Amino acid sequence: MTLRELLHLPSTNGKPIITVPLTLGPSDKFGPFAQKLQQQNPDVVEWRADYIADNFSQAVMWQQVKLGAQDELAQKNVSVMTEAKMLAEIDNAKQEFTANWPVMNQQIIKELIGTVFNSIGGFPVILTYRTTSQGGQGEMSPVEYTTFLVNALYAGYPFVAVDVEYALEELLRQKIIDAAHEVGVPVILSYHDFNMTPKNSTAIILEMSKQPADIIKLAVMSQSEKDTQLLLDATKSAVTSVSQPLITISMGELGKRSRIEGYHYGSEMTFAVLDGTRVSAPGQLTVNDLVQEWQE
Numbered sequence: 001m002t003l004r005e006l007l008h009l010p011s012t013n014g015k016p017i018i019t020v021p022l023t024l025g026p027s028d029k030f031g032p033f034a035q036k037l038q039q040q041n042p043d044v045v046e047w048r049a050d051y052i053a054d055n056f057s058q059a060v061m062w063q064q065v066k067l068g069a070q071d072e073l074a075q076k077n078v079s080v081m082t083e084a085k086m087l088a089e090i091d092n093a094k095q096e097f098t099a100n101w102p103v104m105n106q107q108i109i110k111e112l113i114g115t116v117f118n119s120i121g122g123f124p125v126i127l128t129y130r131t132t133s134q135g136g137q138g139e140m141s142p143v144e145y146t147t148f149l150v151n152a153l154y155a156g157y158p159f160v161a162v163d164v165e166y167a168l169e170e171l172l173r174q175k176i177i178d179a180a181h182e183v184g185v186p187v188i189l190s191y192h193d194f195n196m197t198p199k200n201s202t203a204i205i206l207e208m209s210k211q212p213a214d215i216i217k218l219a220v221m222s223q224s225e226k227d228t229q230l231l232l233d234a235t236k237s238a239v240t241s242v243s244q245p246l247i248t249i250s251m252g253e254l255g256k257r258s259r260i261e262g263y264h265y266g267s268e269m270t271f272a273v274l275d276g277t278r279v280s281a282p283g284q285l286t287v288n289d290l291v292q293e294w295q296e
């Protein structure tokens, strides 16, 4: 099955799927992004939740509640005794907050996803939370990462796929994969190397393909034209041996060619940015430039 078929995307002229990352943070507006989306019309949006979700973590949310309570206290002209009593009450409130957090967390995640789906007007969405260790912004612990993705998958929105980091320990990874499969969402197992192009890139893809994932993604840094070719050749040699569709990327300036030509070697998706939005990885072209390259 092709990746287009797996993600239920309409087929086009044999070109790979163009996915644009949505990297909006808590103070960014969705409107301009949504408008550009309509104009530049890629196939898929990858919601990079790591740009926003940490702002709604347990620690951050509690801090807000606490600051609110402390502010209120500061406004009142109370005796030292009353103040001490009220501070103790804030401590008690923390226990209650902690007990209620799992439900609040689910609600917050649901609202965040609702905002994404309601703002971008019907484009298919991939759910990704990229941790800092894999080149993203996300600082959640492995357990928080797992909880976030599982909650997001159960939030009731029709993601076309979910990205799961291969570097995550197996038990946690399996939890996300099980949740995804329960709700019928294909899993992209992904691995990034931001330093180099491993010589054994084919072997890495083959090893990853043994996992119960539906799509395999490998993104590695290119330090030379030779590296880029190595990644492309690794893709070509792996593609006939693995049952899952592949997405491979040679990152960085020198890897740009892989984003344009990778589909000739078996990579079925390429990531590009909307004009005037920030890249989510080095070397990404704009959608317009990519399409232009294909027309030349």
Ligand SMILES: O=C1C[C@@](O)(C(=O)O)C[C@@H](O)[C@@H]1O
Binding pocket: 021, 046, 048, 128, 130, 163, 190, 217, 219, 249, 251, 271, 280, 281, 282, 284
């Ligand atoms: O894994 C990938 C590929 C990517 O790193 C790239 O190089 O285009 C961009 C990321 O947003 C995405 O999650």
